[in-house]
Amino acid sequence: MNTLKHILLASCILPLGTVFSQELKDKDPNILISELFQKEQDIRKRCETLSSNPNSDQKELSNCYIAMSKIDIENQQLALPLLDSYLNKQISLNNESLSNLYYIIQHAGGEIQEKYKNFISDLFTKQIITNQEYAWFTDRLNVRNNKAQTYGFQIKYWSDTQDTLPYPIDIDAEKNTIQLGLESSKQYMLDNYTNEYSPQYMTEEEFVLFGHIKNSFDTKTTHILINNKEKVAINDKGFYIIKLHSRPQTISVKLIKNNEVVDSQDILTNQKDWIEVDFY
Structure with missing residues (x-):
């Protein structure tokens, strides 16, 4: 099983206030979301490599998970306002961005996942995400709420x-x-x-x-x-x-x-x- 995109980890608690620079405001939202997604996948690949190596330094692995949690929070700060604008029909996003937003939400806390669960269901209905991705999210949200997994992937x-x-x-x-x-x-x-x-x-x-x-x-x-x-x-x-x-x-x-x-x-x-x- 591929754990890279769906293994559940404890998140660091970081301040949520984000100041958007003019450069970010002017950037195409689809490009920005793509960059954020790539950033979160890169750190996950690094942590996955470390965790799969029995000789890895445990402090380095721990620091990698801390860095991953920080990136997840930063991505949420930048991406979710764009999602809100999309849901309010203020901007348009392509299907690749919507799929990438799925992963940013997937790696968020339970409150954020609860807020956007209908959006995730719509992505599944429109076949923008796969049935496997939908199952991952459903189980992830159940776990956040201390409920039994519906499908069993977490x-x-x-x-x-x-x-x-x-x-x-x-x-x-x-x-x-x-x-x-x-x-x-x-x-x-x-x-x-x-x-x-x-x-x-x-x-x-x-x-x-x-x-x-x-x-x-x-x-x-x-x-x-x-x-x-x-x-x-x-x-x-x-x-x-x-x-x-x-x-x-x-x-x-x-x-x-x-x-x-x-x-x-x-x-x-x-x-x-x-x-x-x-x-x-």
Whole structure:
């Protein structure tokens, strides 16, 4: 699977105020959007190269992801006002620009994706984006809202441990992908993510909890305790995951070391299908 354009990463929080130079104002919007798209793809290729090399310096990789997040924010600042002008019929954009805008929105936060989801649906209806691109966006938006993936194409990546995990997936994902005219990701997920990293296919009644312990630990004496009764093991990277077969309104998550509670979090499910809970 090609992860270059759709792997989900945590975004940096950067100021959103942008001052447009006269040069940018005078530039053809189609040319500007093309340049922004190329910039975001170049940094993604660089990060992809680093992440696929087991000998890469981890600080360099981390800095690459930080730079990528910064470029994504800057692109949104420059491109989305042009999209708003297009939607208000103030400017015209060619299909290539509309396709490139899809990727700029795809790499934005959930609030922006929610705002422009009807625009993305229109692009799909008009065949400006492919069914695969539409599935990526749908899953991405679901993940932003802590909902199960409709199709099952989004992967969580932790740069510090290099762990990867498919975000929780709707139990009907295979049927959904076939209805969209796509090959299901299920076999790929099952082949490539095994043991505790196996994909979590879930029903509407179920809830998934996962995360990492970031500080020092001993797997023999450390575990997670859910609602004071369910013991969850951690692996040698501090990762844990559990699927609950009912969805309580609140969940107690405790970090246990040497039979003592050293940290705890009480979380609200709030219409979510899953939550990541890390301990530092």
